[in-house]
Amino acid sequence: MNIIACVKQVPDTEAQIKVKADGSGIEEGQIKWVMNPYDEFGVEEALKLKEKNGGDVTIVSVGPARAMETIRTALAMGADKGVHICDPAFDNADAYVIANALAAVIKTLPHDIIFCGQRAIDDDAGQVGAMLAEALGLPQLTLVTKLEFAGASVKVIRPIEGAQLSIETALPCIVTAQKGLNEPRYASLPGIMKAKKKPVDVKNAAALGIPTDAKAKVAKTIPPPARPPGKIVCGDDPAQKAAELGRLLREEAKAI
């Protein structure tokens, strides 16, 4: 079984995000980069499928040189090989360009099932999985929380408001992973060591022969407005504290 998992390197959720002074993006210097958590669910599911049914798992990622770490992380978890699409031409790529780049690589690889995260936690666009399905002309199963493999088809669960859908499709297909699909594994140390020697193909835009012009451009990145500081009423006497709280709510917050 040929399984593909697409991954994106994103800032750690706890990282301090500072917008560049000119609004052209964020400052990357101090950021700790990690694998997009939703992509991690995809990688885990890919590895589970492989362990159960045999085959191999290929990791595909678009990103700058540092994204190699994330590919290695997935290889350490147990994936077999990687493709790193790395070209400065993709620096300002939008979802459309990324999806096409991924599609260009995946077309050259045998693929029965392709996993993406349902969205990346950095720009929260949630478009790549769907666009990739279009580009490849494959059925797409989005926001999947459970997956059952049955030979030539898969059956998945997709929660919706107040119910859940059970959807089936023939392979090959694209699955976008949602939280709840699985608990991603912790890479073993032998896995980490082996990952260093696993093959990763590095491809540039020219090699893929695809356009790199973004259809949508980020005009400006603006930090959220500073939140007015909250207040905590401190003190030892509950009655006095309650009185002070009441006063603040009435006079300052004008809530009562």
Add this chain to the structure above:
Amino acid sequence: MKEHEFFVGSEGREVFWNIPLPAFEIILFALTAVALAIFAYGVYRRWQMWKAMGKPEMRLDNIKERVKIVLAEVFLQKKVLKDPYPGVMHALIFFGFFVLIFGAAFDAGQHHVTEPLFSWTFLKGNFYLVFSFLMDLFGLFVLIGVVIALDRRFVKKPDRLGYRGTLDTTPDDVIVLLLIGAIIVTGFIAEALRIYVTNPSWEVWSFVGWLLSRTFTGVELDTARTLHQVIWWVHAALGLGFIAYIPYSRLLHIITTPANHFLTSFKPTGYIEPIRDFENAEAFGVGQLEEFTWKQIFDSDACTRCGRCQDGCPAYLTGKPLSPKKLVQDIKTYWLEKCPDPLKAMVAAKLAGAPAEGDAPAEETPAKALVGEVIDLHELWACTNCMYCMENCSSSIEHVPKIIDMRRYKVLTEADFSPELQLSCRNMENNSNPWGVGAHVRGDWAKELGVKTLAEDPNVEYLFYVGCSGSFDDRGKKISIAFAKILQEAGVSFGILGTEEGCCGDSAMRCGNEYLFQTLAQANIDVMNGYGVKKIIAICPHGYNALKKDYPNFGGNFEVYHHTEIIAKLIADRKIKLNEPLKGRFVYHDSCFLGRYNKIYDAPRQILKAIPGIDVVEMERKLEKSFCCGAGGARMWMEEDIGERINNARTKQAIEAGADMIAVGCPFCLTMMSDGIKDNHKEETMQAWDLAELVVKAMGREEVKPPVDTCAV
């Protein structure tokens, strides 16, 4: 053999009185030879077994120190006697037997060596009288020891002689006790019969035999002679049987326990040997018995099942499946199953026509996983690394490194460990702290205090290594602030690393994630060495211990202090003055990583003593017998879902001591004790404080807040 003349002024006795020589002597020699041969074979076979398995480990350096340890632990019974009742029991038997063996050696020495060769007898006169007295006295000691042992094993039945209420007494335990008792009793009877027949006045010095001989009044002398011969042979046979039985019974500890003391580790308490090669190993830690070192396996053969370890194990005492004794015994049982029997191997090799030399193939034993089957995973993960077992083991057994080795296997090789611990590990990887708070806020606590980072001013005497609790945990930050204020008030020159500081890695190391630990340690060491740091103060005993003992392995050689040491010194040097009286009955809870790991027991108590206005009480479990808070060994980051919570049990001990304030010197302990106070529903009347916080209050440096105040978040 010439007749001796014994009379008042030349008191003594004939060594082989009533024993027809030389016929009986020949039989006795033959029996002795058989007993020694059985003994020698048993020891040889065991020796082969000790050699058969395990990785190499050097434990034969520094022989002089090793001999000293054997003298203290074996001949002075130092650790054995720390527990008075069973200690005295063992000491009575040990010293008794020791002296009696000398007695037998004197008898044999005179009879077979000095008299035939030099016509010199020394068992006479006053020397004989004292000798007789001592023999009887120490014989009596052994008997008392045996009675106490029987009373403990069959009447008192302390929990530590079993596991969860089930005694682990084996037939061997009973045989050994009765054998020892019988040797002494038959010895006394034989002596009494001899005294009864020969009746010399000076034998009143052999007071037990003398008193016993009085009970034979009326017995025909000939009957007494016959009876004496019978008893004498029984006594001799039991004595020889004892020797032969040693290697096949718990008596083997006569050899293995002193040997284990001799083979003790000279590394600092709690030191864990780092994994030195990550690149080329296929597996990490210990997943198979033979991946232990020979010494780690030998340990289990030195265990006497005394249960001292179990008596203070926080996991065991709160109902977790772990008992250090059981763990060691389970390893031993598995070793006995798995270890190739050298005799069988030799026979098999002979039958197969192969040379008997060399390593014979191991016996076919069903494959059992060491970790998971021999040692249950709940046992493995219940350990808090508190070091009670190792500190109190009277056989110098090293439990904790075995546990960490097995955890390493689970974490590094199999990556099979609890999800909450995986999360903590990821947090340490991504944000260099187990909480997973953004690494960029690490130095924020110090912003309003004017504490400088080494980047701002590297020319300071001390680096204050704050650690994760002191940087990210809201309560922990208060300790950092308090300690920084103390240093500022005392005019100590110090700085912090701010965002350049990283997690010390203790939790990673102790959960078995050695790879992560070394990554974290190396990052800190590189920064510290980059600033030329020499002296470091830590407020967390975990960081203190790791920096002091483990960082030197990776090029981090610093003088490391705990903040209680520094504060105690500042008080003693009158650099800070504690004039503001506080209120409360305080109890100090010994942090394991401060106490047992680093023997810092006095400094925290000196600080408490210097605070005016307070009462200080002690808990029953204190100092080297202190009870863990439950957070060590990376337990801080794991669910505790079996039995009672360790921190609640410890808090109860503080309540029982009559305290309404718990003083600690560790942020992990502070969290655990604070939670314990809440769980014991004492939050209205009881509080937990770090000593630094108390000192700041007593210095009158705590900010005086208005009764009601609002502060920004």
